[in-house]
Amino acid sequence: MSSSAGGNGILPSYQRFVNGVQPGQLFGRRSFRLREKYLILLVFLTFGIVCFGAFFFLPEDFRGHGSVNSVYQVYQRIQKAGPELLIPVPPNLQSQRMEAGYKINVIPIHHGNPRTEDIHLLKDKQKLQAKIDEEYQNQKTLEKPEMLSELRLRSSSVSTTFMISQWINMYETVPPEPSKKLPKTEGGEDQDAITRHRRNKVKEMMKHAWDNYVRYAWGKNELRPISKRGHSASIFGSSTMGATIVDGLDTLYIMGLREEFKQGRDWIAQNLDFDINSEISLFETNIRFMGSLLSCYALTGDVMFREKAVQLGERMLPAFQTETGIPHSLINLHTGASKNYGWASSGCSILSEIGTMHLEFTYLSDITGNPIYRSKVDHVRKTLKNLEKPKGLYPNYIHPKTGKWGRHHMSLGGLGDSFYEYLLKAWIQSGKEDNEAREMYNEAMDAITKYMIIKSPSGLLYASDLQYERLEHKMGHLACFAGGMFALGAKTQKSEMSSQHMDIAAGLTNTCHESYDRSATKLGPEAFHFIEGNEAKSLKNGEKYYILRPETFESYFVMWRLTKDPKYREWGWEAIQALETHCRVPGGYTGLHNVYQLDPQKDDVQQSYFFAETLKYLYLLFSDDEFISLDEWVFNSEAHLLPIRGKNPLYRAAPAL
DSSP: OOTHHHHTTOSOTTOOOBTTBOHHHHHHOOSOOHHHHHHHHHHHHHHHHHHHHHHHHSOGGGGTOSOTTHHHHHHHHHHHHHHHHHSOOOHHHHHHHHHHTOOSOOOOOOOOOTTTSOHHHHHHHHHHHHHHHHHHHHHHTTSOHHHHHHHHHHTTTSOHHHHHHHHHHHSOBOOOOSOSOOOBOSOOBOSSHHHHHHHHHHHHHHHHHHHHHHHHHTTSSEEETTTTEEEOOGGGTTOOOOHHHHHHHHHHHHTTOHHHHHHHHHHHHHHOOOOOOSEEEHHHIIIIIIHHHHHHHHHHOBHHHHHHHHHHHHHHGGGGOSSSSOOOSEEETTTOOEEOOTTSTTTOEEHHHHTSOHHHHHHHHHHHOOTHHHHHHHHHHHHHHHSOOGGGOOOSEEOTTTOOBOSOEEOSSTTTHHHHHHHHHHHHHTTSOOHHHHHHHHHHHHHHHHHTEEEOTTSOEEEOOEETTEEOOEEEGGGGGHHHHHHHHHHHSOOTTHHHHHHHHHHHHHHHHHHHHTSSSSOOOSEEEEETTEEEEOOSGGGOOBOOOOHHHHHHHHHHHHHOOTHHHHHHHHHHHHIIIIIEETTEEOOBSOTTSSSOOBOOOBOTHIIIIIHHHHHHHTBOTTBTOTTTEEEOTTOOEEEOTTTOGGGOOOOOO
């Protein structure tokens, strides 16, 4: 179109002017107005800022290099700094921290002068920090093991000693009772080089088992070390309670694995919740969870452990609400409903379970000042004491409604075992003041010695089960603790029976060692017989398994401490080699289905008590006598350490009201 067309009126008559400029003028102009130049400059400036920000603030991977976790690291730093960002640090506390030379990302518990610190402000910050920690831990439990490993590697350059001192400052603790000498809970190396090597081997085994649990089953009850996933036994119901973490914690502490101890301690503080809507074993919950929490409180004074123990104790009390006060075996910690096993002699309670709470509940009353826990177990004991006992023996079953015995089955192994152990140890725990417990123990051992301790044709001593009047000529692995018990009873109170009880202790421990030595794997079966020319050997397929049990090693440890016979250490070392040969796998340690086969099938379960008992007793077997001294500590049925009143300043009893 020519330029003359506009003049001839060809353009539409309804075309508007733009800002007072005719169309021909707008498109024909060769320069911009000043306002338009500013607008264009603003657009380019905005674009530049966006590009600059993207380069410096987007995750490093978007720039083609760096760590995948950079954003995650920034998020962690913001989490840690959260309380400081939302609630400013008091000036005096700010200056103290800056002078100390560390970042303001931890809120230690202070006991300073309230005139110079705002206590309410600190409390608010602590609550906020706790909430942030909870959210962080919930996220961390879902992280891949590789990420946990990366984070540990990044922090490996930090001095472990410095980290431990910071942890101590972070936790509120109760000091030991006044004393000239504190118990030895650190070190404990023997002077002999071979013994030190063997002790360090047990520590390495603990590290191998723990690291794999952390990697593959963190927060779950137990680990399946072959399939490398979590496992929950029926004793825990359908719950996920971190049983391995709780059960293994005091072993980590006495082995000096403090970084691992802190890892477990913090999980308990932030994740362990007993509001569990599932039926679980009252007995197992007591010896594993309550026992460990109380042990860790005694060792560290950390009030968190005491608070968790109280929370658990309150939820366990409804099990005692029966016609006789004898507790049921199963309890729902959420509803408080309890009941007994259907298979237990027409719904009876079990002797070993109702009698294996005295150590924990007595100590819980002493450290809290609340007598209700002691009163419950004292009532159970008095009920049992006043019952007429057949031949002076305690049957394994008792009705919680009628208070009468069930089927007359007596055993020093399963169903009966730890009842007798706790009679002796309650007396020791009390500083030898609980004479009722010692008298009941002495009377029970007299009856057991008379009717249930048998010598085989070849001279092996064993503790037989007794069904009414009939001996079964069988001994279970669970009864192998009895060697140590008889020895401890004989050494702690001299009497005309002391010498005989020491002979029984040595004989039972020797028989349990024979049950190990007569297997292909050099590990003992679940039960062994003394019939038909077969002695200390299992005759049934369902009894040939080994599930990382500790009872034989418990007797080795006690017998070594009390007799100093070197054979007990040699037997312990044999067991360690057998565990390494047959039970160790890349993912941890597993039980065996048949100890009489050189290459047995594995059960793929790393039991929580492997940490609490098996490795602890083997470690102590090769430790110095003053380390966790038997004069200062008793072990509960799960080998958790409980202090002796009046002998151990770590008892930390609550002040009398």
